[in-house]
Amino acid sequence: MSLWDSYRMRIRRKHRLFRAARKSWELKVFQDATGAIRAGDVLLICTMRNEQVRLPWFLNYYRALGVGHFLFVDNDSTDGTLEYLSRQRDISVWTTRASYKRSTFGVDWMNWLARKYAHGHWTLTVDPDEFFIYPFCDTRPIPALTDWLDNSGIRSFSAMLVDVYPKGRIDAQPYQPGQNPLDIASWFDSGNYTIKRNPTYGNLWIQGGPRARMFFADAPEQAPALNKIPLVKWDRHYTYVSSTHTLLPRGLNQVYDDTGGEKASGALLHAKFLDTFTIKAKEELERKQHYAGSMEYRAYAERLKDNPDLWCKWSEKYINWRQLEILGLMSKGNWA
């Protein structure tokens, strides 16, 4: 890596930070409980739109794992999300009606919140349909993980997206508020992932899973990226570049070992494929607010017409993190 490269990355990072500051004008405070954030709290930052039905379980799940405070950006929800969140004390909410796409798909907003509130905190950046799994998550809360990461001098923690889906039609079982989505969507693909290195940012680019298999079989290079680095000991100089796939400075993307060992890593169970998805896909297609001209949603819409079954006889039923570890999707590393 040359000095020139480093300089370019620095400019890029500054640009993202500047952009975040500029886009922060689009955010309006709806509920500011950030005064309740204590030193050492694990924070969760999330951008969403019309996800009220998912929130009860989402909040339960992450509270149980030891998240101290939630910072939400609500992008113009119309389903009562705001009313629902307003009754809860560990939640701060900002609202915006501005374009999701032009805020780099929410990244600018989240970068801003992180810069302002998350400096020095371990920060989890997830979507409402993503459930963070890490080694020993059934017996140890997230602060146990972050303490260990601190101890080991690690600043960022990787958790690959693992798409979970139901057996049968996606809309066969309606999802009820407060229900564990994994009760419905409990299957996943265990071994059809491709990994490439991204030389620009030094991160890995992982694709595959049911979405590549079903929706992008003819254009696998366009399949969505599954590599994510959602848990970071935030510093106000850090910034996400594209979704939570890539960070700057680049050292934060070094979540993998390249000399044969395994670093500790987790997974984000991605419960996108519930009955709510069909409506969502249609809506998102009309709003055209997603990555690459909502190409992903176009691919979905095309296939969803015939109600495809994502399940196949080689699908694995999710049991626990140990199963994901054995299958090689995540690793304990040297955490024992």
Add this chain to the structure above:
Amino acid sequence: MTTVGIVMLVHTALERAEQVARHWTASGCPVVIHVDKAVRRRTHRAFVQALSDDPLIRFSTRHRCEWGTWGIVAASQSASELMLATFREVRHVYLASGSCLPLRPVQELINYLAARPQTDFIESATTADVPWTVGGLDYERFTLRFPFSWKRHRWLFDKYVDLQRRFRVHRQMPTGIVPHMGSQWWCLTRQTLSAILEAPNRAVYDRYFRRVWIPDECYYQTLIRLYSRNVESRSLTLSKFDYQGKPHIFYDDHLQLLRRSDCFVARKIWPRADRLYQAFLTDSAHAMKKTEPNPGKIDRIFTKAVERRIRGRPGLYMQSRMPKHGFENGITSAQYSMFQGFAELFDDFDTWLARATGTRVHGHLFAPGRAEFAGGQTLINGALSDNARVRDYAPDNFLTSLIWNSRGERQCFQFGPADNQEVNWLVARDPNAQVSVISGAWSVPLFRSNRNFGEIRKEAARLQKIEKEHLDVLRSYYAKARVRIWSMAEFVEAPMEPLQTIVDEIGLVHQRRLTEAPRMVDLSGFGQFLQNLKNQGMHPYLMGDFPVGPPASPVSEAPTKPYLVR
């Protein structure tokens, strides 16, 4: 008051330290606490205040305790001095930290030590014999100076070490001492400890060790050899270190493991492991049985963790393990076989091989149309798809995933010059691969095809060129696979022997001779076919020399009859 005194070094999680200190004193053990100078004055005052009601607790002079520096030794020195001076009955002093947790009832420790009144428990080994030094500094930690903090000024630390190495700095050791190292958590008798602390030339030793790297792992461990009459070289504290020299941390889910460890004290405990503190501090009935300490059971789990971090699982490529070229530690996870030319030469090779070896035999996995999985499946283990575009997007990943997904079952597949050639280097470099090639056998389907000869000629030239390149890869110096290459003529001459060798090597089912061979295709006229190619100006050479007339091999004599064992 009992004869065991506890010196406790504390820097965080003070409420846990308080809890443990009270646990010690409840059994009559006096405790001297050293609080790191980095702890805020107000916090410190509150801590002292909270423990002020306990007459068996004292606080010693505070030092700044940074990892790897002298401060920790200084802290243990002043606390020990206070302990020996204040509590005259104390016979053994136990050095513990705030994150240590007594696993067995304190009375058992007291009894254990009372039964060994003259024994010093301290791990102490010469530097040549310890495997755990981190950062390549073992003997050098005694011969160089380390004035810079490794944690805060890593660059200066490294540069200064380099500088000293260049100028061949070699510190003079105080006379009479032989460097020893070991766990920093010890339990010493009053006699030995006071001998160390009151040594006439302690100032000399202290000055020397002040600039040694990580003195808390070698100060007492070295000096003990001068004064102790009875060293038992092991630590009573269960403490496991990872490959970076950081202690492993115990959590709630280690409860059963710790119960079975039979150790007196464990470190380090996560401060929020409520269940552990609850179980071991309040519930003495359940704590543990009276047995000789035996931490070996815990060893395995932590050794495995370190192993996983350093070596990883061979053949696994994932989000946190992406070895660069040459560092794979196993390019694939299991042995597999690649066959080139066999399916062309034999009509029923797939089924025959599956029967003969009990392995899973795929067709051409890298065929242009689709991945020909065994049994014509479109998806296979791990939901790996047979879609050619998906496969060709990352052929290496496709193969390594296939082998990883089907661990426990040997995979065999056919290959040929008409297939995607991108995995050739990966396979050639992989010691798990068994590659068998009948060179030139790709010409058999052409020979049997009903195509125009011009087309055949063109195709033959193309395939021969591709196979030649592949053979160069397989024969290269870098190839680590078990490669066998026969020219087609050679193979047709005596096919049983090579087949036997291959099957023996796979070695799953049969340890006896093959009783049945696959059925070879009818090759009569093949020599003429090759001659025709030559006549057209193409030079087929990979298949070896076939006579133009009917071949003299047994094939032509009884072309439809399976081979019998001779």
